[in-house]
Amino acid sequence: MNQPARTPFVAALADAPLPASGVAWLDQARRENLVAFAEAGLPDTRVEAWKYTALRALSQRSFAAGDAQAARRAVDPVALALPGIEGPALVFVNGVFRADLSLLDDVPPGVSLQPLSGALTHAPDPLRFALSRRYREPSDAFARLNGAFATDGAVLRVAAGAKVAAPVRLLFIGAAAERDVAWHVRDLVELGEGAELALIEQHLGAGEQAHLGTRLADFTLHADAALHHVVLQQAGAGSSLVRRSHYRLDARAQAHLHVLELGATLARHDVRAELVGDAAVFHTHGAFLPDGRQHIDTQLAIHHQARNTVSASTWRGVASGRGRGVFRGAIVVNTGADGTDASLNNKNLLLSTQAEIDTKPELEIYADEVKAAHGATVGQLDERALFYLRSRGIPGEQARTLLTTAFARAPFESLPDDALRQHIDQLLLSRLPA
Amino acid sequence: MLKIDNLHARVEGKDILKGLSLTVKPGEVHAIMGPNGAGKSTLGNVLSGRAGYEVTEGSVLFEGRNLLELEPEERAAAGVFLAFQYPVEIPGVNNTYFLRAAFNAQRKARGEAELDSMQFLKLVREKLKIMQLSPDLLNRAVNEGFSGGEKKRNEIFQMALLEPKLAILDETDSGLDIDALKQVSEGVNALRSPERSFIVVTHYQRLLDYIVPDFVHVLAGGRIVESGDRSLALKLEEHGYAWVAEHGEPAGVSA
Numbered sequence: 299m300n301q302p303a304r305t306p307f308v309a310a311l312a313d314a315p316l317p318a319s320g321v322a323w324l325d326q327a328r329r330e331n332l333v334a335f336a337e338a339g340l341p342d343t344r345v346e347a348w349k350y351t352a353l354r355a356l357s358q359r360s361f362a363a364g365d366a367q368a369a370r371r372a373v374d375p376v377a378l379a380l381p382g383i384e385g386p387a388l389v390f391v392n393g394v395f396r397a398d399l400s401l402l403d404d405v406p407p408g409v410s411l412q413p414l415s416g417a418l419t420h421a422p423d424p425l426r427f428a429l430s431r432r433y434r435e436p437s438d439a440f441a442r443l444n445g446a447f448a449t450d451g452a453v454l455r456v457a458a459g460a461k462v463a464a465p466v467r468l469l470f471i472g473a474a475a476e477r478d479v480a481w482h483v484r485d486l487v488e489l490g491e492g493a494e495l496a497l498i499e500q501h502l503g504a505g506e507q508a509h510l511g512t513r514l515a516d517f518t519l520h521a522d523a524a525l526h527h528v529v530l531q532q533a534g535a536g537s538s539l540v541r542r543s544h545y546r547l548d549a550r551a552q553a554h555l556h557v558l559e560l561g562a563t564l565a566r567h568d569v570r571a572e573l574v575g576d577a578a579v580f581h582t583h584g585a586f587l588p589d590g591r592q593h594i595d596t597q598l599a600i601h602h603q604a605r606n607t608v609s610a611s612t613w614r615g616v617a618s619g620r621g622r623g624v625f626r627g628a629i630v631v632n633t634g635a636d637g638t639d640a641s642l643n644n645k646n647l648l649l650s651t652q653a654e655i656d657t658k659p660e661l662e663i664y665a666d667e668v669k670a671a672h673g674a675t676v677g678q679l680d681e682r683a684l685f686y687l688r689s690r691g692i693p694g695e696q697a698r699t700l701l702t703t704a705f706a707r708a709p710f711e712s713l714p715d716d717a718l719r720q721h722i723d724q725l726l727l728s729r730l731p732a
Numbered sequence: 733m734l735k736i737d738n739l740h741a742r743v744e745g746k747d748i749l750k751g752l753s754l755t756v757k758p759g760e761v762h763a764i765m766g767p768n769g770a771g772k773s774t775l776g777n778v779l780s781g782r783a784g785y786e787v788t789e790g791s792v793l794f795e796g797r798n799l800l801e802l803e804p805e806e807r808a809a810a811g812v813f814l815a816f817q818y819p820v821e822i823p824g825v826n827n828t829y830f831l832r833a834a835f836n837a838q839r840k841a842r843g844e845a846e847l848d849s850m851q852f853l854k855l856v857r858e859k860l861k862i863m864q865l866s867p868d869l870l871n872r873a874v875n876e877g878f879s880g881g882e883k884k885r886n887e888i889f890q891m892a893l894l895e896p897k898l899a900i901l902d903e904t905d906s907g908l909d910i911d912a913l914k915q916v917s918e919g920v921n922a923l924r925s926p927e928r929s930f931i932v933v934t935h936y937q938r939l940l941d942y943i944v945p946d947f948v949h950v951l952a953g954g955r956i957v958e959s960g961d962r963s964l965a966l967k968l969e970e971h972g973y974a975w976v977a978e979h980g981e982p983a984g985v986s987a
């Protein structure tokens with residue numbers, strides 16, 4: 299086979315110097331991931347997982363491999379606060395841990411929270427399994443990049459039985475720099491047996507920038523652990539953000555994920571869940587709202603691998619302007635995963651003629667006594683409802699906003715935290731045309 | 733108050749109203765009866781400004797203004813209210829929020845002061861009592877999961893709250909049992925006043941035992957074919973709408 303000519307994207311990163319850790323297995327993994335990236339480059343739309351998300355434009359751009367000035371980039375700490383939410387926070391700017399912006403004074407008992415850069419210096423070996431992974435799929439380009447270049451991220455462990463009430467926050471910020479940067483973070487979250495954790499993950503922008511951020515996160519839930527994970531994606535306009543979140547659930551573990559996708563020009567989020575223990579529960583709820591020329595792509599892949607496992611997913615898409623939304627929800631029920639209960643629902647709203655949403659639910663079942671339901675729709679605002687509101691005196695624009703907000707808010711009604719729910723309402727309201 | 737003159741309207745390329753004229757003075761109650769498909773709901777939709785209803789001829793004046801050039805919300809603020817034949821369920825939109833948004837939007841459009849949530853809640857509670865509706869309807873989404881009767885009573889409740897000048901009730905009686913029918917009628921009668929007018933669309937004369945009209949009109953084939961007092965409704969009840977076709981067709985229609 300012919301080796302295709304390197305795109306500017308690949309050329310800029312393939313020969314960049316790798317970060318040196320001094321840890322042999324890590325340096326080796328980084329080298330191999332970079333070689334794999336350089337050889338395969340970015341996937342095109344013939345690769346199924348990237349069918350609706352073309353990377354042509356990205357492949358013509360070039361990014362610096364990391365930001366040497368990340369520790370000094372100006373970020374307004376006030377902009378990082380979440381109203382009504384307190385607790386420890388780990389802040390990363392252009393992929394680098396920022397102690398000056400983080401809040402680490404009140405880490406609750408049973409919680410160990412530290413930046414990956416620190417953990418690698420002090421005790422790299424417990425991280426070996428996660429960080430020496432090789433990525434072999436044609437769709438893995440960004441994971442390879444991340445595997446090669448990520449030097450920082452959050453390492454968060456909750457001891458068995460520890461129940462943490464106050465949420466822990468992880469913030470990832472793309473900050474203005476002299477040139478476009480490719481930054482990376484690698485997160486490892488582990489909940490011991492019976493542990494409970496509320497986690498809020500925020501993606502934000504500071505100043506004008508068109509960086510590419512990649513994030514790889516592993517969430518390991520041991521038996522009976524419970525994770526409440528909220529993601530607010532408000533990355534800067536112009537930026538690209540590619541994430542992969544990998545959940546592994548042991549027996550009776552529960553993960554509840556709520557995701558709001560608002561930011562970035564190109565946003566891609568792969569959610570992979572493996573329900574490996576009996577009666578594990580995985581709930582996902584989310585909304586994505588591409589506007590302008592935004593492209594927001596969410597890919598769920600939920601694998602039921604044990605008996606009586608449950609997954610339920612409720613997602614809403616609202617596309618306006620020339621926005622494009624992509625949603626894929628794949629559920630696989632393995633042989634032997636009898637008694638599985640899996641449901642997935644994705645409803646979408648197109649607010650303009652130039653907006654587009656592609657949605658694709660997939661179901662593969664190899665087990666018995668499985669309850670599975672999935673459905674997806676794409677439609678416009680209900681004209682009857684709109685007329686009903688207007689006939690009562692509510693002006694047209696306000697009526698549209700009311701209906702759209704109600705639609706997008708639905709996945710967050712199950713969010714237990716009032717302050718967060720109100721914050722999300724505000725984000726939705728300020729986002730939609732008033 | 734309302735003067736409809738030679739109104740022609742078309743829906744999806746089909747002529748439905750074909751020269752309808754009707755004058756309603758302040759304080760009057762007009763009943764409009766007619767067979768299914770006659771165009772009764774079309775009239776209500778045209779008057780309240782629903783998209784897709786194209787007026788091809790004729791005029792509608794409301795308090796001297798050209799009603800047809802106003803947006804639906806402007807008509808509402810001007811005092812036109814339509815109680816829907818099929819009230820719409822709106823998941824995710826809280827009923828109280830909706831009512832206050834509507835109430836305050838109308839007041840704002842008229843240059844009146846808006847009510848804060850405390851003042852508004854007090855008002856809502858009073859009106860709920862009149863309609864004997866359970867306050868927990870307020871916490872639900874608009875019409876979502878309401879029974880047929882609750883939906884209809886909710887329409888009249890909204891009318892009581894918004895206090896329109898002209899209320900068009902589109903088959904508010906259909907699907908109601910006799911108790912609900914009485915409640916709805918009481919709600920309407922409580923709002924009757926020398927300034928407020930009603931157009932009561934119904935298929936059955938039964939409702940008119942409770943809401944006693946000043947005039948009864950028969951709508952058939954897209955126009956008013958017969959007008960009279962209450963006794964016309966009784967005649968219709970006795971003879972059925974077929975009688976209208978034979979006796980009610982105004983002279984010169986086919987000429």
Ligand SMILES: Nc1ncnc2c1ncn2[C@@H]1O[C@H](COP(=O)(O)OP(=O)(O)O)[C@@H](O)[C@H]1O
Pocket residue numbers: 743744748766767768769770771772773774775784
């Ligand atoms: N939105 C609409 N789309 C298509 N046809 C309609 C619509 N509304 C009314 N029509 C048609 O107009 C005619 C009159 O309907 P309608 O006004 O609902 O009658 P009524 O209320 O007297 O039973 C019927 O033939 C109906 O099919």
Ligand SMILES: [Mg+2]
Pocket residue numbers: 772773774817902903
């Ligand atoms: Mg009708």
